[in-house]
Amino acid sequence: MEDDSVFAIGGSGRITSNPLLDQLPSYQSLLYRRKSSSVKSRGSLKGRLSVSGRLNTVNRLEERQKSQMEQRAVSELPFPMAEKRRHKDQRMEERKDLSSCRQWREGASRYMKRLMDDAHSFLSSMKLWRSDIHQIEGMFGTGILSYFSFLRFLVALNLIIFLVMFCFVMLPMILDPTPRNVINNQHQGNVCRTHPRTTRRILKNYHEHIVDLLSGDGILERTYLLYGFYTKDEIHFPKVIYKLPLAYLLATLGYLLLSLLWIVKRSAAGFKRHLIKDEDRFQSFCNKIFAGWDFCITSESAAKQKRNSLLYELKTDLEDERIKQKMADRTTKDKCRIYLLRVILNMFVMGVLAACFFSIYVATTFSQNVENRKNKVNFIVDLIYEYLPSIVITMANFVTPLLFSVIINYEDYSPAFEIRFTLMRCVFMRLASITVLLYSLWSQIDECREDPCSNPKLCQCWETRVGQEMYKLTIFDFIIILAVTIFVEFPRKMLVKFCDCRLAKMWGLQEFSIPQNVLEILYGQTICWIGTFYCPMLPAICTIKYFCIFYIKKLSLIKNCRPATRPFRASSSNFFFLGVLLIGLILACFPISISVAQIKSSQACGPFSKYNTSWEALPAAVEALPQSARNVIYFLASETFAVSFFVVTCLAMFYVIALAGAHKKVINQLREKLVMEGQDKRFLIQKLCQAQSVPVAKSAPQLHSPSRQSPSYHTSFSSNFNEAVVLAHSPPNSSTHV
Amino acid sequence: MGTTASQLAKDSLSEYQVNDHLLLENAHRRFTELLDRDERNHPNPRVPMEVILTLPELKSNPFKTRICQVFSTSEDKDGSLTFEDFLDLLSAFSDSATLEIKSHYAFRIFDFDDDGTLDYGDLEKLVNCLTGETEDTRLTSEEMRQLISNILDESDIDKDGTVNLSEFQHVISRSPDFVSSFALFLFYPVFPAPNDAVLHCFI
Numbered sequence: 001m002e003d004d005s006v007f008a009i010g011g012s013g014r015i016t017s018n019p020l021l022d023q024l025p026s027y028q029s030l031l032y033r034r035k036s037s038s039v040k041s042r043g044s045l046k047g048r049l050s051v052s053g054r055l056n057t058v059n060r061l062e063e064r065q066k067s068q069m070e071q072r073a074v075s076e077l078p079f080p081m082a083e084k085r086r087h088k089d090q091r092m093e094e095r096k097d098l099s100s101c102r103q104w105r106e107g108a109s110r111y112m113k114r115l116m117d118d119a120h121s122f123l124s125s126m127k128l129w130r131s132d133i134h135q136i137e138g139m140f141g142t143g144i145l146s147y148f149s150f151l152r153f154l155v156a157l158n159l160i161i162f163l164v165m166f167c168f169v170m171l172p173m174i175l176d177p178t179p180r181n182v183i184n185n186q187h188q189g190n191v192c193r194t195h196p197r198t199t200r201r202i203l204k205n206y207h208e209h210i211v212d213l214l215s216g217d218g219i220l221e222r223t224y225l226l227y228g229f230y231t232k233d234e235i236h237f238p239k240v241i242y243k244l245p246l247a248y249l250l251a252t253l254g255y256l257l258l259s260l261l262w263i264v265k266r267s268a269a270g271f272k273r274h275l276i277k278d279e280d281r282f283q284s285f286c287n288k289i290f291a292g293w294d295f296c297i298t299s300e301s302a303a304k305q306k307r308n309s310l311l312y313e314l315k316t317d318l319e320d321e322r323i324k325q326k327m328a329d330r331t332t333k334d335k336c337r338i339y340l341l342r343v344i345l346n347m348f349v350m351g352v353l354a355a356c357f358f359s360i361y362v363a364t365t366f367s368q369n370v371e372n373r374k375n376k377v378n379f380i381v382d383l384i385y386e387y388l389p390s391i392v393i394t395m396a397n398f399v400t401p402l403l404f405s406v407i408i409n410y411e412d413y414s415p416a417f418e419i420r421f422t423l424m425r426c427v428f429m430r431l432a433s434i435t436v437l438l439y440s441l442w443s444q445i446d447e448c449r450e451d452p453c454s455n456p457k458l459c460q461c462w463e464t465r466v467g468q469e470m471y472k473l474t475i476f477d478f479i480i481i482l483a484v485t486i487f488v489e490f491p492r493k494m495l496v497k498f499c500d501c502r503l504a505k506m507w508g509l510q511e512f513s514i515p516q517n518v519l520e521i522l523y524g525q526t527i528c529w530i531g532t533f534y535c536p537m538l539p540a541i542c543t544i545k546y547f548c549i550f551y552i553k554k555l556s557l558i559k560n561c562r563p564a565t566r567p568f569r570a571s572s573s574n575f576f577f578l579g580v581l582l583i584g585l586i587l588a589c590f591p592i593s594i595s596v597a598q599i600k601s602s603q604a605c606g607p608f609s610k611y612n613t614s615w616e617a618l619p620a621a622v623e624a625l626p627q628s629a630r631n632v633i634y635f636l637a638s639e640t641f642a643v644s645f646f647v648v649t650c651l652a653m654f655y656v657i658a659l660a661g662a663h664k665k666v667i668n669q670l671r672e673k674l675v676m677e678g679q680d681k682r683f684l685i686q687k688l689c690q691a692q693s694v695p696v697a698k699s700a701p702q703l704h705s706p707s708r709q710s711p712s713y714h715t716s717f718s719s720n721f722n723e724a725v726v727l728a729h730s731p732p733n734s735s736t737h738v
Numbered sequence: 739m740g741t742t743a744s745q746l747a748k749d750s751l752s753e754y755q756v757n758d759h760l761l762l763e764n765a766h767r768r769f770t771e772l773l774d775r776d777e778r779n780h781p782n783p784r785v786p787m788e789v790i791l792t793l794p795e796l797k798s799n800p801f802k803t804r805i806c807q808v809f810s811t812s813e814d815k816d817g818s819l820t821f822e823d824f825l826d827l828l829s830a831f832s833d834s835a836t837l838e839i840k841s842h843y844a845f846r847i848f849d850f851d852d853d854g855t856l857d858y859g860d861l862e863k864l865v866n867c868l869t870g871e872t873e874d875t876r877l878t879s880e881e882m883r884q885l886i887s888n889i890l891d892e893s894d895i896d897k898d899g900t901v902n903l904s905e906f907q908h909v910i911s912r913s914p915d916f917v918s919s920f921a922l923f924l925f926y927p928v929f930p931a932p933n934d935a936v937l938h939c940f941i
Contacts, residue, residue: 080823081823081826117834120834121760121834134923286889286893286909287913289868289885291913291916292919293799293800293867293919294919295801295920295921295922296921296922297799298797298798298925299798300797303800307875308870310868311875314865314869314881315877318877318885321888677896
């Protein structure tokens with residue numbers, strides 16, 4: 001198969017072929033798209049094949065091509081302007097021949113299409129930060145751009161969540177016509193005499209106000225910020241009674257569901273590509289070469305950066321391949337040694353993680369209990385005690401990635417896997433630290449059940465305390481991002497720029513590491529999701545926070561940073577961002593569902609004070625519905641429905657999986673068929689030429705090419721078709737025997 | 739001035755087969771900036787390649803000469819562009835161009851020897867364009883060979899040693915980065931709009 005060559009390589013190294021090959025339909029369909037003016041040897045054929053107004057009746061296939069192309073809008077054809085105009089005129093003429101009904105229909109569809117295009121371009125011009133993002137794209141490429149468009153998505157998401165909570169929870173409270181008893185009924189259920197409510201002083205220290213503001217305490221407890229304020233069972237409007245507990249619960253479920261749907265929709269495109277992608281060919285090289293250059297780069301330095309990073313990427317990938325080959329050649333002894341090393345290192349990693357988690361636990365319990373101390377030391381120490389969990393979590397999240405990146409060097413994985421594995425460990429660390437914090441809070445709340453006086457402030461209104469904790473985490477996160485940019489990155493840049501010592505040069509400018517930045521955001525967003533139930537204004541705070549972070553990061557990027565040497569692919573990064581966001585969302589659902597369904601809601605504050613657990617608001621509301629609606633809901637919640645729904649979903653899933661497998665098989669078969677067709681064509685052309693017995697320039701047999709350079713026999717546009725064909729070899733045995 | 743310009747846009751949108759008013763106006767302004775005084779009165783001015791390459795959006799692009807050559811409709815194949823060619827260029831690189839158009843033009847840009855396929859030489863030139871032209875930024879010949887054989891493994895379906903248009907489009911359709919990276923935006927112009935005489939010649 002490799003040896004046969006229908007066409008010999010001529011003297012100049014170009015391929016030669018028979019002019020009658022030009023008449024093949026496959027060739028003509030390709031020629032149709034190509035500008036005829038740029039190939040001079042087509043002169044004789046131009047008359048027949050040029051794009052003219054009249055249909056070429058000789059070639060029926062051309063008719064079919066044209067009718068296919070007619071369906072598409074003229075502006076979408078890959079032709080130069082003059083040919084597009086000709087197309088359009090021709091279509092106008094043809095339209096006049098159609099009946100008026102069809103004319104009207106076509107006119108209407110064109111109008112609709114234009115309307116949709118206009119709407120589309122209008123919407124995209126309305127997008128927030130469009131010019132900023134273009135600027136960043138021009139300077140740094142599409143990898144970093146994806147981070148910023150992710151930020152934009154989160155701003156929008158948080159705004160929508162806030163609107164949901166505002167409309168269903170806050171607005172009714174604001175519009176409440178009956179005057180509220182603003183002071184919390186603190187004494188209700190308060191049996192602990194030793195309650196040090198000393199914060200009730202009228203004249204507070206200015207320092208204490210700042211502490212209150214930063215920790216959500218004091219005056220903020222009695223505002224719309226925290227759960228404890230919404231202590232209303234029903235709001236009586238003139239015409240309707242508004243059930244606040246039900247609304248609160250449903251709004252919570254609503255925003256979780258909304259986030260889920262929006263994230264899934266946004267990542268649907270990425271999922272599709274991942275599922276359809278052929279597993280054998282990862283196309284990573286083609287992707288890098290054909291789609292590697294960002295055409296929107298405008299600055300010379302960015303172009304140089306891009307070149308360097310492409311070069312680096314290609315070299316590393318080729319290196320990867322060689323390493324994989326080497327790894328496949330490992331001996332058993334080597335393998336045992338490496339596996340043992342990996343086990344030890346993983347145990348070490350788990351030990352470090354356990355230490356971090358324990359310190360978070362200790363810090364949280366300490367911070368909660370320190371409220372009960374009678375003597376307040378100066379306000380800085382107070383602030384530190386309040387923020388102790390946040391500080392510990394931030395330090396742990398700062399130290400562990402460095403540790404992981406050092407450890408991974410000894411574990412001897414392939415470079416691509418190393419990066420992914422480190423990233424996974426960091427994601428795990430971030431989310432697990434939140435889990436440990438919540439667990440320690442939960443253990444404190446559990447203690448309340450047995451002994452309500454152990455921590456009176458917590459036990460009376462634990463939801464408010466949790467809300468305050470989430471609020472503190474958010475504020476501290478924002479402060480840290482701001483502080484790191486101002487106090488670490490900026491001086492570093494000054495140092496590198498003005499100091500000539502070798503250390504500074506070696507250290508270099510800050511790299512904008514996309515994964516670490518994304519994990520920071522993921523952490524903030526998970527906190528926001530968990531905290532919105534306890535602190536309804538948290539999404540608004542997060543919106544403002546991300547808004548500010550966009551500008552801070554943009555400034556830092558432009559002034560302080562250089563792009564990462566190992567670039568992050570835009571496509572895979574979108575998938576990565578949304579994937580970890582989804583994990584964060586699923587994680588956030590657990591504490592909310594546990595606290596809603598299991599933990600007893602506090603009696604002294606909040607909308608669920610009359611119920612045992614928060615979830616009970618829903619069955620109570622269902623009881624109040626008419627009988628028919630109740631029956632429907634009972635049916636939907638029954639086991640019969642759940643089991644049958646589950647079975648039907650499984651069946652649908654199996655069907656779709658089977659379909660995908662079948663499609664994959666068909667694709668493989670078609671691929672093989674394509675190769676076979678190519679060979680068939682070659683064989684037939686040979687036979688044809690033999691039959692034609694075209695005069696042949698006698699060439700020596702050694703002109704037939706080796707397999708690597710076998711000519712692209714017909715799908716090429718080589719310009720010298722005037723030379724005759726040379727039959728260099730007997731036809732292959734395999735082409736007609738399938 | 740503004741009304742005339744927008745009228746130009748609305749009337750000529752269908753004329754130029756472009757969907758975006760803003761693109762048309764912008765392109766028009768930037769193109770006329772590139773013309774000399776005397777050329778502006780010419781009915782269909784043609785800008786030589788060297789002048790086009792001074793555009794900031796194209797200046798640092800390694801494919802700039804190929805882009806000009808592909809979109810040029812001149813008989814001498816010198817890469818000079820008329821306004822229509824310029825619009826073709828911008829709309830092919832804009833957000834609203836379909837994947838098919840982009841991949842078609844990308845194929846022609848990458849086809850350095852204009853023979854209709856991407857063979858070893860084309861791919862080698864392509865990789866060198868991407869990594870840089872100087873000696874220390876090129877891949878070694880061994881690495882180049884390995885890279886190109888990987889590319890051909892991935893994209894050459896009929897195993898003829900070259901990538902033709904359909905194979906290229908097939909690969910591109912599965913390449914998630916292509917659409918976002920094969921895009922070019924004109925920045926808003928800094929200079930004021932040209933005078934009316936120029937506008938009339940385009941209507």
